Amino acid sequence: MSTTTLRVKTPPGFEIDGSPLAPDALAAMPLATLERFGLPAGGETVAIGDLFDVSRSETGSNAGDPAPTLVIEGQCEWLLRIGAGMKRGTLRVLGTAGDYAGAQMRGGTLAIEGDAGHFAACEMRGGRLSIAGNCGDFAAAARAGEMEGMTGGTLAIGGNAGERLADRMRRGLVTVGGNAGAFAASRLVAGTICVAGQVGDHYGYGMRRGTLVLAHAPAALPATFVAGGRGFDVFWALLVKSLSREAAPFSRLAPDKLPRRYAGDLAVDGRGEILIVA
Amino acid sequence: MSLPRTINGTVIDDTFAEAFPMKATRLVITAHTPIWARHAANALAGFATSVIGCGCEAGIERDWHADETPDGRPGVSVLLFAVSTKELAKQLERRVGQCVLTCPTTAVYAGIDAATSAAPLSDDAGIGSRLRFFGDGWQIAKMIDDKRYWRVPVMDGEFLCADTVPTVKAVGGGNLLLLGEHIDATLAATEAAVAAMRKLQNVILPFPGGIVRSGSKVGSKYAGATASTNDAFCPTLIGLSAKSELTADVGCVLEIVIDGLTEADVGAAMTAGIAAATALGRPAGVVRISAGNYGGKLGPYHFPLHRLSEGIEGSRTP
Numbered sequence: 001m002s003t004t005t006l007r008v009k010t011p012p013g014f015e016i017d018g019s020p021l022a023p024d025a026l027a028a029m030p031l032a033t034l035e036r037f038g039l040p041a042g043g044e045t046v047a048i049g050d051l052f053d054v055s056r057s058e059t060g061s062n063a064g065d066p067a068p069t070l071v072i073e074g075q076c077e078w079l080l081r082i083g084a085g086m087k088r089g090t091l092r093v094l095g096t097a098g099d100y101a102g103a104q105m106r107g108g109t110l111a112i113e114g115d116a117g118h119f120a121a122c123e124m125r126g127g128r129l130s131i132a133g134n135c136g137d138f139a140a141a142a143r144a145g146e147m148e149g150m151t152g153g154t155l156a157i158g159g160n161a162g163e164r165l166a167d168r169m170r171r172g173l174v175t176v177g178g179n180a181g182a183f184a185a186s187r188l189v190a191g192t193i194c195v196a197g198q199v200g201d202h203y204g205y206g207m208r209r210g211t212l213v214l215a216h217a218p219a220a221l222p223a224t225f226v227a228g229g230r231g232f233d234v235f236w237a238l239l240v241k242s243l244s245r246e247a248a249p250f251s252r253l254a255p256d257k258l259p260r261r262y263a264g265d266l267a268v269d270g271r272g273e274i275l276i277v278a
Numbered sequence: 279m280s281l282p283r284t285i286n287g288t289v290i291d292d293t294f295a296e297a298f299p300m301k302a303t304r305l306v307i308t309a310h311t312p313i314w315a316r317h318a319a320n321a322l323a324g325f326a327t328s329v330i331g332c333g334c335e336a337g338i339e340r341d342w343h344a345d346e347t348p349d350g351r352p353g354v355s356v357l358l359f360a361v362s363t364k365e366l367a368k369q370l371e372r373r374v375g376q377c378v379l380t381c382p383t384t385a386v387y388a389g390i391d392a393a394t395s396a397a398p399l400s401d402d403a404g405i406g407s408r409l410r411f412f413g414d415g416w417q418i419a420k421m422i423d424d425k426r427y428w429r430v431p432v433m434d435g436e437f438l439c440a441d442t443v444p445t446v447k448a449v450g451g452g453n454l455l456l457l458g459e460h461i462d463a464t465l466a467a468t469e470a471a472v473a474a475m476r477k478l479q480n481v482i483l484p485f486p487g488g489i490v491r492s493g494s495k496v497g498s499k500y501a502g503a504t505a506s507t508n509d510a511f512c513p514t515l516i517g518l519s520a521k522s523e524l525t526a527d528v529g530c531v532l533e534i535v536i537d538g539l540t541e542a543d544v545g546a547a548m549t550a551g552i553a554a555a556t557a558l559g560r561p562a563g564v565v566r567i568s569a570g571n572y573g574g575k576l577g578p579y580h581f582p583l584h585r586l587s588e589g590i591e592g593s594r595t596p
Contacts, residue, residue: 152421171421190419209418231435234308234385235420235427237349238438242422255350271418 001068002027003059004034006052008074008095015098016041016051018072019081023089023108027068031056067108077117083110086127099136102129103143105153118162119143121155124172134159137181140174140193141167150174150191156246163200166193169210175246185212188272194243194250207265207272211239215249217278225264225274233258236275253277283584285552286592287560288567290583295453295548296571297579300329300359301366301400302448302539304389306342307378308353315341318384319354321377326358326369327485328535330494330505334360334369335450335537337482348387349438355389357482359450359537366445367403375409379430379437388425388443396480397446397539406430406439449579452536452544454551455493455511455568457528463563464530465489467555471534474554480543481536493533493570508570528565541579549586556592 004026017040026034035049048054052072067089075095076082083091084103091110093101099117102110107127118136121129122143139161140150149169156175163181166174170189175196182200185193185207194213204212204222221227236258243250259275283290307322309315319338326336335358342353358373360366378384386406392399406428410417413430419441420427426441454471458464472488475481483489498506509519511531516524524531534551538544558564569583587593 191421211420232429233435234349234351234438235429235436237351238422238427241348241350271416 001059003057003069003071005055005057005071005073006048007055008052008072008076009050011075011078012041012046012051013078014041015078015080016046017081018076018079018098019084019103021070021072021082021091022086023068023070023091024087026070027089075114077115080117082112083108083129086110096133097131101131102127102155105129107153115159120157121150121153121174123148124150124153124155126153128154128156130156130158132158134178135161137162138164138167140165140169140172142169148189154246158247160197161195165195166191169193173242173246175243175250177247185210185272188212192239194246196249204265204272204274206268208269209271210273212272212274213239213250213259214274214276215278217276221262221274222264224267225262226266227260227262229261229263229273230258232261249277283587283593283595285556285559285587285590285594288556288564290552290556290587291566291568292582292584293569294571294574294583295451295569295581296574296577297449297451297453297541297544297581298577299579300335300361300448300450300537301363301445302357302359302397302450302537303366303370303403303443303445304339304539305356305358305370305374305405305443306347306353306387306389307356308342308347308349308351308385308387309381310351310383312341312352312354314381314383315352315354318378318381319356321381322373323356323358323484324377326373327490329359329361329365329450333365334358334373335482335484335535336369336373337484337537339479339482349385351385357480357537357539359448359482359484363401363403363445370403370405370443371408374405374439375412379409379412379432379439382434385438386440388440390444390446392444395444395446395539396542397448400445400447402442403445404442406441409437409439412437446539448537448539449541449544450537451577452538452548452579452581453493453570454534454536454548454555455531455570456534456555456564457511457524457531457566457568459527459563459565460529463558464532467558467562467564468532468534470558471551471555474550475534475536475547478543478547478550480540481538481547483534483536485535488534490533490535491531493531496572496576511568523568525565533570544579545581545586548581548583549590552583552587553590556587556590559592 038045096114115133116135142149160178179197187206188210323336493508494505
């Protein structure tokens, strides 16, 4: 199976739309064609060959994985929408990524080994997006004017998340290894969000349904959440089993140790839950 | 016509069982303790001996250890068979709603893995999607690992239930008829066969204790009756019924009905049953083993006894 590698030559100094860089689409192109392929940049297009050194290797190491792999090497905060709408294959970014990484992603794996910008995994539908570093605001959220944020798949953030994490998210799993900014899980329709560190102000604001798992007890609980709710042992056992594949501390949760549960946001539907493990 | 076959002196008739396509699913019921999983499974599979009058045929497949189940609690799997996915869904809603939702600490999961099922997949049947309304608005849907569950508040906590379960195209109505000298011998042989068959997965024996004494034929002299007693195998009708297939040394006939997820599963269970019954053999009073069919014109699945009993120890073909 082929691995196509794009190594950044020199950052262009302006933003470029990286959404055409889909692993399966690029794997089907001869290298010469690929180098001439234009990426949108405002009203202009920029050839891939002008931005990247392009190489390809055919290896047997991916024999068990028929999906092609695309590797982008270098700091790419200028490259927007990496993996946006991606359906299959593996896309690895060995560096930083710009805004909208994994937006509306439907399948495959997008692994960013540095930081990502705003709106990472926004309106994501499926697949897995992992960000080893930090990400900006509105991760797994909805774009302005859209009704639903993430509706499927998994977003795993190793570092900190910005504000409005998972705003209007409806389905899927988000894990944050560090802290989350203000308004985490705001207007959450459903889905599961796990934060290992601290959450900022107004977390769970307007939360209708869904689950917010906090590994650290917050300094204060929202006034519109009510303590209580027991007897959710079976659901907790299922969730813990599912999280065992994610990074610590979520992989180490105990199925027989129920977290403290708070239900809300009572200002809206009120069927959401904050589960505090600590 | 092949030569007559005997195994340990028990005659194996040169005939076949005739079986039919059905729709089936597997439910995994878990509970706080194995006892409560059993209570729920027994109630769910109760009054489910025949599609003729029960709507479905159901039975307990096996116990599940805690490390096998989705929620890490002990469980029991139940197989349910019906004539259509629509009827199966109706029975699932009723039976899970009345027998599992009501039973303390239980949860219900789909037991058919669509990715690995050997039986061809059919439509999904809703369970939680229908029973969720019991929650009166307090219920919550939850997606975990691409599976959708419903969490319905109940007085001991939450009833957690799979939204839908896959159904498969399965096989129902495999059967064995065990002909013995008297009730003791026939019952002992049939119980041995049932015990051997129940060790296998993917099959159930839906009648009480796995055994049925009222084998039936299609039709009746009475208008409106779709089935009536199988007079060809009734020992009191030897010499009376022109269709009697019994000899004077047969004093009792018992039947085992087998439903399985695949044709191979039913065949394997029949082989295991024949082997167990004939291990006792003619000295224990097991005269013959036969099977019920309709001439081969109604059911697409045929299970010839001679083929299924090939290789069983003690087999002789003179």
